[in-house]
Amino acid sequence: MPEYKTRVSYRTLGPNKTAGNLSCGFLHKPDDGGSNRDITFAYYGGLILLDGEGEYFDRSHPGVKLSRGSFVQRLPGVKHSTIVKPDGKWLEFFICVSAESYHNLLTMGLMSDRPVMNCEEDALEEILPAARNLLSAMQSAEGQALTRLYFEAQQLLCTITSRCSRSREEDDRIRLACRLMERYSGRITGQEIAAQMNLGYEALRKQFRASTGISIGQYAIGIRVNRAKALLLRSNLPLEKLALQLGYPDCFSFCKQFKQHTGVSPSQFRRMN
Missing domain, CATH: 1.10.10.60 (Homeodomain-like)
Incomplete structure (x- = not known):
């Protein structure tokens, strides 16, 4: 997917970088250096794999295969690994928000606690334009505009979750x-x-x-x-x-x-x- 290169935006709402974490973007990981092994996030991170392959591991999921359409939830406080197949193809879109925001959405039934789900192709066609728009807006937003985008990021995560099913594995x-x-x-x-x-x-x-x-x-x-x-x-x-x-x-x-x-x-x- 040549139109998508590494392009990210890391922003913070308020003085606490973890509680106010808001980031998103497209990441190209050409080799195994993009893998994360035995890592624990203090915040929530969700990524959709747009190209390439890999695997997800945690204590309860000993090796879930990842491919285009895999939606990986890097759940707060859960030690996990995401392994990139080093063939130069891995491309993801990610969103990170605070752990509190994720748990609030989970309590309301708007998100899932399954670490890996799957988006079908028609769902990706709906999600990708919203992802591009969110990233573009975040790169220049300030003040109240950034606060509004925080809620748009949560809404996009809920949309992704609603369009996903269990992993193929x-x-x-x-x-x-x-x-x-x-x-x-x-x-x-x-x-x-x-x-x-x-x-x-x-x-x-x-x-x-x-x-x-x-x-x-x-x-x-x-x-x-x-x-x-x-x-x-x-x-x-x-x-x-x-x-x-x-x-x-x-x-x-x-x-x-x-x-x-x-x-x-x-x-x-x-x-x-």
């Missing part, structure tokens, strides 16, 4: 976890899934809930209950045998979980259908 992980649960008919624990995927359980647990809105355990129960429904409809097996076939220790445990999930007992479900 997180999507792949969640799909694999779901396939494993289907393969084992729900009879597999979150810890066992994480071990098969060579992931930490806590990282997988958080990503799965953020993606699906439910826990790994709840998803697994849903698989077992759906299998139970199919067996109830196509067989006349006594409930005791059906429970054992589904992996429950006894009929009582099966009936209790089935009713909690569906609102009716297995016997009632069988009669209804």
Whole structure:
């Protein structure tokens, strides 16, 4: 993208450089010297990768692949690394604001705490003109005009967040976890899934809930209950045998979980259908 070269603006509102941090710009990082390893920001920084590739690491995300459209949130107080693939292509647009501003937006549900998300191409076409305008205005603004731009920067961050989804790598992980649960008919624990995927359980647990809105355990129960429904409809097996076939220790445990999930007992479900 030859039209975008390194062009930045670092400004401060008030006497405190961290609390009043307002900066943005386009950064071209041609080699590994542009990487940041084990760094912790006292403020918030968000960047959209416009060209090139790399990886993001933190304690809960052990290597998320970055490519065009990746939106990386460098969250305040979180030790992380962003590694630049040294092929001369890396180009990013970044915005930095105070940690307090980020947390206020997060509390209002206008931003996310996921460190890496993905912007589709049509979202970039909407975001880039606003990014260029913000940078141009910041380079010459003073006084009240700079204060107004601080809010415009926050608004742009909210727009970016609203147009983003999970990272591609997180999507792949969640799909694999779901396939494993289907393969084992729900009879597999979150810890066992994480071990098969060579992931930490806590990282997988958080990503799965953020993606699906439910826990790994709840998803697994849903698989077992759906299998139970199919067996109830196509067989006349006594409930005791059906429970054992589904992996429950006894009929009582099966009936209790089935009713909690569906609102009716297995016997009632069988009669209804």
